[in-house]
Amino acid sequence: MELFENKKFLAMLFVLAAFTAGIVFYPIHAGTILIFALLVFGTFTLMWKEPQIKIAGLVMLVLLAVANIGVNGMKYGIDFSGGTRIPVVLERSVDQNTMDEMVQNIKKRASVLGLTEVKVRAIGDSEINVEIPSSDPESISFIEETIAKQGVYQGIVDGKVAVSGENIFTNLIRSLGPQERVAMAKIDAQGQRHAPDWGVSFSVDKEGAEQFAEVARGKADFPIYMYLDRPTDAVLFYEKAEFTKDIIPDSSEKESLKALEDALALENNQDIPVYIIEDLPENFTAPGNDTKAIISANASQGTKDMLEGLGFTIVEKTDAEIEPEFIRISSGVLILVKLEAVGLLTAPTLGSGITGGNLNYDYTITGSVDAVDPQEKALEAAEKAKSIESILKGGALPVQISLGSRTTLPASLGSEFLKMSLVAIGIALITIAVVVGLRYQKVTATMPIVLISLAELTILLSILGSFTIDLAAMAGIIAAIGVGVDAQIVITDELLKRDERSTSEKINLAFGIIKTNATVAIFSMVPLLFSGLVEVIGFAISTMLGSLLGYMLTRPAYAAIVEKVITAERKGSTSEGNAL
Amino acid sequence: MLPNIYKGDYRLLAIAPLTLMAIAIFFIPSIKMGVDFEGGTLVTLSLSEAVDGEALQAQLQQEGLDAKVRVFDTSIGYRAEIEVPQSEKLVRAEELKVEFNEVLPEVAQLEVLAYQNSSFEPEYNAKREQIEAIADELFTIAEMKGRNVESVNELQKDFSDAYSTVYSSYQESISGPIDKHVSYESISVQTVSPVLSTKFMEKVINVVVMSAVLSVILVFLFFKSIPPSLAVLTGAFCDIVIALGAMGLFAIPLTLPSFAALMMLVGYSLDTDILLTTRILKRRGDPRENAYDAMKTGLTMSGTGMIAFGALFVLALMTHIPTYYEISAVALAGLVGDMFATWGINGVLILHYALKRGGA
Numbered sequence: 001m002e003l004f005e006n007k008k009f010l011a012m013l014f015v016l017a018a019f020t021a022g023i024v025f026y027p028i029h030a031g032t033i034l035i036f037a038l039l040v041f042g043t044f045t046l047m048w049k050e051p052q053i054k055i056a057g058l059v060m061l062v063l064l065a066v067a068n069i070g071v072n073g074m075k076y077g078i079d080f081s082g083g084t085r086i087p088v089v090l091e092r093s094v095d096q097n098t099m100d101e102m103v104q105n106i107k108k109r110a111s112v113l114g115l116t117e118v119k120v121r122a123i124g125d126s127e128i129n130v131e132i133p134s135s136d137p138e139s140i141s142f143i144e145e146t147i148a149k150q151g152v153y154q155g156i157v158d159g160k161v162a163v164s165g166e167n168i169f170t171n172l173i174r175s176l177g178p179q180e181r182v183a184m185a186k187i188d189a190q191g192q193r194h195a196p197d198w199g200v201s202f203s204v205d206k207e208g209a210e211q212f213a214e215v216a217r218g219k220a221d222f223p224i225y226m227y228l229d230r231p232t233d234a235v236l237f238y239e240k241a242e243f244t245k246d247i248i249p250d251s252s253e254k255e256s257l258k259a260l261e262d263a264l265a266l267e268n269n270q271d272i273p274v275y276i277i278e279d280l281p282e283n284f285t286a287p288g289n290d291t292k293a294i295i296s297a298n299a300s301q302g303t304k305d306m307l308e309g310l311g312f313t314i315v316e317k318t319d320a321e322i323e324p325e326f327i328r329i330s331s332g333v334l335i336l337v338k339l340e341a342v343g344l345l346t347a348p349t350l351g352s353g354i355t356g357g358n359l360n361y362d363y364t365i366t367g368s369v370d371a372v373d374p375q376e377k378a379l380e381a382a383e384k385a386k387s388i389e390s391i392l393k394g395g396a397l398p399v400q401i402s403l404g405s406r407t408t409l410p411a412s413l414g415s416e417f418l419k420m421s422l423v424a425i426g427i428a429l430i431t432i433a434v435v436v437g438l439r440y441q442k443v444t445a446t447m448p449i450v451l452i453s454l455a456e457l458t459i460l461l462s463i464l465g466s467f468t469i470d471l472a473a474m475a476g477i478i479a480a481i482g483v484g485v486d487a488q489i490v491i492t493d494e495l496l497k498r499d500e501r502s503t504s505e506k507i508n509l510a511f512g513i514i515k516t517n518a519t520v521a522i523f524s525m526v527p528l529l530f531s532g533l534v535e536v537i538g539f540a541i542s543t544m545l546g547s548l549l550g551y552m553l554t555r556p557a558y559a560a561i562v563e564k565v566i567t568a569e570r571k572g573s574t575s576e577g578n579a580l
Numbered sequence: 581m582l583p584n585i586y587k588g589d590y591r592l593l594a595i596a597p598l599t600l601m602a603i604a605i606f607f608i609p610s611i612k613m614g615v616d617f618e619g620g621t622l623v624t625l626s627l628s629e630a631v632d633g634e635a636l637q638a639q640l641q642q643e644g645l646d647a648k649v650r651v652f653d654t655s656i657g658y659r660a661e662i663e664v665p666q667s668e669k670l671v672r673a674e675e676l677k678v679e680f681n682e683v684l685p686e687v688a689q690l691e692v693l694a695y696q697n698s699s700f701e702p703e704y705n706a707k708r709e710q711i712e713a714i715a716d717e718l719f720t721i722a723e724m725k726g727r728n729v730e731s732v733n734e735l736q737k738d739f740s741d742a743y744s745t746v747y748s749s750y751q752e753s754i755s756g757p758i759d760k761h762v763s764y765e766s767i768s769v770q771t772v773s774p775v776l777s778t779k780f781m782e783k784v785i786n787v788v789v790m791s792a793v794l795s796v797i798l799v800f801l802f803f804k805s806i807p808p809s810l811a812v813l814t815g816a817f818c819d820i821v822i823a824l825g826a827m828g829l830f831a832i833p834l835t836l837p838s839f840a841a842l843m844m845l846v847g848y849s850l851d852t853d854i855l856l857t858t859r860i861l862k863r864r865g866d867p868r869e870n871a872y873d874a875m876k877t878g879l880t881m882s883g884t885g886m887i888a889f890g891a892l893f894v895l896a897l898m899t900h901i902p903t904y905y906e907i908s909a910v911a912l913a914g915l916v917g918d919m920f921a922t923w924g925i926n927g928v929l930i931l932h933y934a935l936k937r938g939g940a
Contacts, residue, residue, distance in 0.1 A: 079901075087771065089747070091740070092681045093779075124779040135766075169688040169733055203692040205731035361692045402744055405621075405751050405769035413626060413766060416656045420895055428891035432884045439880055471903040472837060475892060479844065479911065482888025486881040490855065493877040499865070513858050516802050517851040523798055524847035527790035528840060531783045535616075536840035539907065543844055 008048055009056060015040060016060045020067055027072045031466030035545070037064055038459070042552025051560035058557040062455045065462035074461070075117075077470030080418040082411025083133040084140050087404035088147060093126045094399055103128060105397055109147045119468065121534050128401075129534075135408045148403050151394040156225045157350065159265035162215040163224075165394040167208025173392050175200055175385040176364065184366060196366035198381035200388045209359045220352040223335045225263050228391050230343045234292040234315065236264070236274040237307065238322075239299050243276055248326050251334050259326055263336035263344060272342055277303050286311050294341050296322045317341040345391050421474050428481050429453060436485065440492065444565045449488045452554045452561075456484045459549055464542055473538025480546030483521070487514040487555045492562060507559055518551035582879075584872040585923070590931055597924035600917065601818055604825020611828045614835030614906075615770060617784075619666040619777040621754055624902075625764035627651075627658040636660070636761060643757035655898040660762065664754050669721050671774045673746040676718045678775075680739055683711045687732045708732065718742045722749075784839055791846055799850065807933045808861060812853040815926030819849035822917030823910055830909065838906035845914035848885065852878045852922045860934050867934040875923050886915050 004010070019040075022033045038061060045057040078085055088106060099122050107120040110130050119131040132143060153165030176184075176199035185195040204212065216222075247256040257274070264272040275284075277299075293312035295304065296319060304314050317340075325338035329349055337347040348365050365388055371377040390397075432453070437446040460480055464473050487510075494510040495503065521543070528540040585593060615622040633651035640647045640662070648663045690704040712726075715735055719726040722742040729735050751771070758767075772780070796813060803809045823845055832838060859874035860867050889911040896904035 085768075089773065091743075092678065093775065124776050124783075126775055126779070127773070166737070167731075167733065169692065170736075171685045172688050172692065203688070205691065205733045206695060207731065209695070359695070361695050400740060402747055404771050405755060407768040407770070408766050409768065410626075410766050413656065417899060417901065420655075420899060424891045424895040428888045431887045431891070435883055435887060436880070471901060472840065472907075475837070475904055475907045478888055478892045479885075479907075480888075482885040483848070485884045486851070489880045489884070490877055493873070493880075497873065501864075509858070509862060512862075513855050516854050516858070520795070520798055520850045520854065521847035523794050524791055524850065525843060526794065527787040528843050531787045533780070533783055533787075533836055533840075535836045539837070539840045539844075543847075547847075 023068050030068050030072050034463045045556040054556040054560040058553045065459040068462045074465030075468045077468050078131050078409050079471045080414045082409050082414040085407040086130045088128040089402050090126045091400040151228045153394045154227045157215050157219050157222055160215045160267050162212050167204045169203045170393050173202040173389050197368045198385040199364050199366040200385050201364040202392050203362050209361050213357050213359050216355045217357040220355040221331050221349050223347040223349050225347045227343045232270050234294050237295045238276055240276050240278045246323050255334050259334045259336045445492050448561045452558050453484050456554050470538050472536050473542050476539040476542025487550050488558050491559050518547045521547040586868040586871045593924045594928045597920035600822050600920050604822045607825045607828030612833045614833035615772050616780050616835045617777050619772050619774045621664045621771040623662040624768040625660045626766045627764055630658055639761045640757050645757045652900045654900045659900050667750045670750045676714055680714050687711050691732050715739050722746050808857045811926050811929035815853040815921045816849045818921035818925050819918045823914035826913030832909045835906050837903045838910045841907040841910035849918045853926045857930050860930050882915050
């Protein structure tokens with residue numbers, strides 16, 4: 001067991017333990033960790049000359065790869081796992097930032113049913129693919145609806161709609177720059193200038209301007225409740241304990257309830273009534289045509305049953321959504337500023353400049369943030385401005401979308417594809433072994449080639465399986481088997497050549513060729529990798545990894561084995577079995 | 581075992597690859613663009629029973645769907661591929677959409693200004709007329725009547741609706757007849773819009789240019805000498821030309837997967853070229869003997885590559901998975917081409933250089 005006294009070996013064992021821990025505790029990053037492990041072990045095997053170390057490096061990486069497959073499993077694209085692909089077509093081409101934002105938003109929307117394996121990726125700069133591991137037509141239709149939904153914005157002042165989304169010019173909504181904000185600075189009682197931390201400006205059409213002028217007339221300092229997708233057929237219920245814990249210290253339950261009612265009021269019977277369960281009158285009946293009861297998911301089962309008994313459909317909301325947020329504005333009035341459960345997202349107050357009844361086409365919403373640290377402040381302000389922009393745009397999507405025809409692949413077909421692909425990998429390996437065997441007619445030269453190809457395959461599958469194996473990646477894996485043995489052939493041929501050169505001289509020449517080959521093979525794929533052509537990135541990655549893996553690990557390890565075997569054979573002092 | 585082909589007048593070896601090149605160049609123009617680059621829609625159905633492809637095509641054409649139908653009997657049941665070209669209406673609608681979105685912000689801004697200051701009105705009216713003209717054309721395509729709207733804001737909504745109508749009626753024109761005439765187990769629809777196919781094309785050209793530049797730089801860095809570098813690059817270039825010719829001859833469409841395979845071939849073919857060149861220039865001894873040794877190694881390498889891609893090709897024939905077929909067919913063609921290009925063209929060039937340098 002002299003190996004265990006070798007410091008280099010012990011260091012490698014330590015690194016292996018660290019990587020294993022990484023894979024177990026950070027499954028999301030398993031693929032990246034494995035690639036990093038490949039580079040680290042690769043460097044060890046290139047740097048340290050002992051044959052045992054070279055072989056140990058490869059063995060450890062294989063162990064790590066197997067551990068990863070065992071712990072985290074493999075991820076497959078819908079071609080193999082079955083599922084549905086929905087193409088989302090953007091209304092126009094967008095830049096990278098907007099695209100990232102779109103992908104994030106659509107991912108959020110597509111995950112509505114809690115399916116964890118929803119994949120969303122950009123195709124070019126005007127299309128996004130959504131892949132869902134389900135082919136149930138009903139869930140898919142629901143997800144499609146959720147993705148395509150465009151929200152409706154309403155700005156409500158004193159129970160009347162002052163601004164509706166359809167009157168806003170969506171393409172004129174923008175964040176104010178720093179200079180514009182400084183220009184709006186106000187001087188407070190102490191003579192200090194205060195510029196708002198963020199600001200968003202927007203413009204409305206004629207109809208919008210008329211509506212606002214009429215509704216907001218004389219309503220200076222009133223809040224404008226900004227709703228996105230405000231429900232019209234809902235009633236809001238709180239259990240007393242839940243409600244009292246949300247009211248702010250200097251206000252009473254009664255005052256808070258009043259603030260809530262003010263915010264939820266809307267003319268033409270469209271208000272959202274709010275009740276405290278414990279204070280419900282006897283023989284309470286559902287008011288008008290309101291059929292949905294919005295209530296905290298934590299409310300007691302008894303309460304929910306009771307409401308259902310009254311003919312409501314229960315809509316459960318999380319604590320964060322149903323928790324009302326109050327503030328006391330400078331005039332001393334308590335107002336509700338946020339209640340996500342009903343789509344109320346913010347409530348700025350109206351400046352006196354726009355409540356005179358004149359037609360106004362351009363508006364700005366400004367505000368400040370709590371953060372003190374300048375960097376944090378800027379970040380928080382930018383976020384706030386962005387969220388206001390998206391509310392005014394009627395939803396989080398910065399660009400309008402339409403959905404393309406969906407593709408469904410039954411899971412049975414996918415698993416058939418997968419099975420056949422794995423069989424093809426097996427057949428390729430066996431055939432290559434036979435051909436290599438025929439070519440060299442030596443078990444000592446053939447066995448290591450086959451074993452090392454298997455090791456390469458395991459590592460490759462483990463790394464790609466941590467991301468996603470789609471059709472292109474699978475094709476790349478099969479290709480890598482063919483390319484993977486190339487370097488081993490170069491080494492074997494070089495070593496078997498009987499001439500006056502020393503073994504190390506031969507190995508050096510072989511390595512020179514292999515290094516050049518791997519570099520060329522990797523670099524010729526680099527442009528494809530960074531092209532953003534996601535359909536074939538799997539192919540590029542697997543062929544590149546195949547070359548990298550070969551150069552950094554399997555080739556040194558193979559050279560270590562075969563050098564021993566062949567030189568031993570030449571000397572005639574060692575038997576074949578011993579050498580393996 | 582193979583005799584040493586480099587003994588005797590090795591220059592004759594260039595005949596075969598040059599002939600292949602000539603044939604390849606003849607067939608390159610007939611390479612078919614796949615749906616990725618041409619745009620259009622590819623519908624793949626898996627069927628529970630056999631369908632008469634020609635009859636289905638006739639039925640679909642009667643419904644006004646200009647489709648090409650192919651039916652395959654695969655090891656996992658029947659599959660049908662229905663290819664529908666880009667609809668001219670949709671292409672035009674997309675162009676109009678781009679134009680509309682370009683003008684829109686300016687018109688909206690002018691509209692707001694014109695409300696407040698009548699001196700902006702002439703400019704606004706002119707722009708408004710321009711955007712109305714764009715919208716009207718789309719409304720005609722969508723067979724909708726343009727409403728008389730006051731604000732460009734409403735016009736934008738109508739425009740969006742009209743585009744959606746055109747888009748969904750294109751999809752409906754495909755899925756409707758298919759649903760009517762075929763009963764399928766699963767359906768896959770791949771629609772590539774003209775904008776997207778143009779984008780793909782742009783990216784592909786970028787990749788080709790970058791790949792070429794990178795290869796040239798790398799090869800020169802490795803050999804630090806012009807003649808061997810040129811020989812290696814010529815070999816790789818010939819290989820790609822032969823692979824492209826095979827695509828034209830065997831009707832392998834140019835798609836993203838087959839393009840990826842071509843890019844892989846660049847690396848693959850440079851590899852055998854570099855192997856040969858290194859062996860001839862860096863090993864001592866008779867260059868002809870070294871070339872022959874390199875060929876043995878190189879052919880084994882190509883052989884293993886062909887086995888792997890052969891397995892993929894057989895799998896593709898059995899399953900009719902287009903991605904597999906396009907990658908493996910191009911790779912196989914390229915590997916065959918590489919044999920000729922490397923040992924015929926690059927081999928001859930580099931041997932000539934080595935023998936001359938060696939004074940033989």
